[in-house]
Amino acid sequence: MIIRPSRRGLLIGAAAALAGCDQLQQNKSVTDFIRIGEGLNKSAQRMFLSEQPLAREFTPSDLSPVFRANGSTMPQGDEYAAHMRGQFQNWRLAIDGMVARPATYSLDQLRAMTARTQITRHDCVEGWSAIGQWTGVPLWSLLAQARVAPGARFAVFHCADVMGDGAAYYESIDLFDAVHPQTILAYELNGNPLPVANGAPLRLRVERQLGYKQAKYVQAVELVNSLAKFGGGRGGYWEDRGYEWYAGL
């Protein structure tokens, strides 16, 4: 049989090539180089998104029977436990950093503001999807009240959950996504107060990006001109661990 040795050779060759790939993984200049793909993803998507189209909105019949909770589902610590006991009456959302008028809001104050409700799909970077109905305050309206200072480029979300490795969860988006009409700080899921597992009392929805951008347990939104000083400097908990900052794909 002519084919046998060459097929075996092929498999050995493929295994050797993959072993070679593992070598490449260890090489920082290689891993930095292939980040070109991430940059191209962002540029290409931003080019097509320049008119700020909306993410698809679904109907109530599309809702997932259970909205899967992933990542942190129960923040540790006495402080959060006390907030839970008090039904988040003392929870405060701060808007600060590069703004002319820093402010803090209680949940009641946020609920009194003009709300937006949207039924959207949540896509985890792992590959699964769930559809939920979110109600919350559009971030643009909070930013308008706070008056973003010239030079501010990013909104950084500080969260109450501390991950297994001891680092606090945080996320960031740029102003392009921050002012999008579907970018909201949600306090309701499927018509009920946001459950703890899904980020109570307040989570970000930035609908044209993947799940890890949807920061839960949001305590503060800080406007900044650089992400360098936060965490590992890449703009988010998962970004500091290798994931893309722009998670549109």
Place this chain on the structure above:
Amino acid sequence: MTSSDEVTTPAPAMKKPTREKVYRHTRVVRATHWINAICLFFLVASGAQIFNAFPALHWGKKGFGYDNVFVSMRAEAVDGHARGITRIGSLKLDTTGLFGLSANNGQMENRAFPNWITIPSWRDLAAGRRWHFFFAWIFVISGLVYLTHGFSSRHFARDLAPTKEELKPQHLWHEIVDHAQLKFPKGEAAKRYNALQKLAYGGAVFILLPLMLLTGLTMSPGFNAVAPILLDLFGGRQSARTLHFISAFLIVAFVFVHLAMVVLSGLVNNVRSMITGQYEIEPERQGP
């Protein structure tokens, strides 16, 4: 051997007849072929890494968990022992050692694809995605060059479009029988692609690879906002993910058949023609 890129160098009449060579593949086709081969290797291996993060396929707009799955590959308890189980619809296969549960540094590990298929070999979704997107871009750019060349040079119309005659069932059946008997065209007939080649290459170029790209884009929440029509076309993001996987599987199948044919129909001649462009024609046997 001639180093010229000229078409058809007729064999000089000699006692021992030398074989006629034709210029079969243009520079663009050769270059994009190899770039594409490298891209597919990395895309499949990094794609397997990405699949391992959530080794189940669903149909529709949404989907998670292992209920109501179309395909899953994971470790399941069978009689109190962990086995690698691959489910396809109602079919349940024990694939221990390969899919669902496989050895990694001497220990059995719960993973869909084994470590020798994935990039990197260890579990790292972020790295898998980086490799995937990097090579996806090269694949797209190389593909656009290839398509532009193929249309503008009339390569597709001349060499890939099957004729009416070739598409007749008797003709196709005849070719299938010949292929099964490993009888490959000689002489004049070997100078062009046969109908099965045209259909296989055409299917890969115009159906499978574009399907791969479009279903990939349909998994992007960003691109969904740009072109929501793709969601309707493929029946939702999870359907697109499933189709992405199926078309990857078909491309891998295509590559295996392609490699087998390359070997069986003249390894050296075929590989040389994809490197230098020169393809040797085996003369039709005259007389006994």
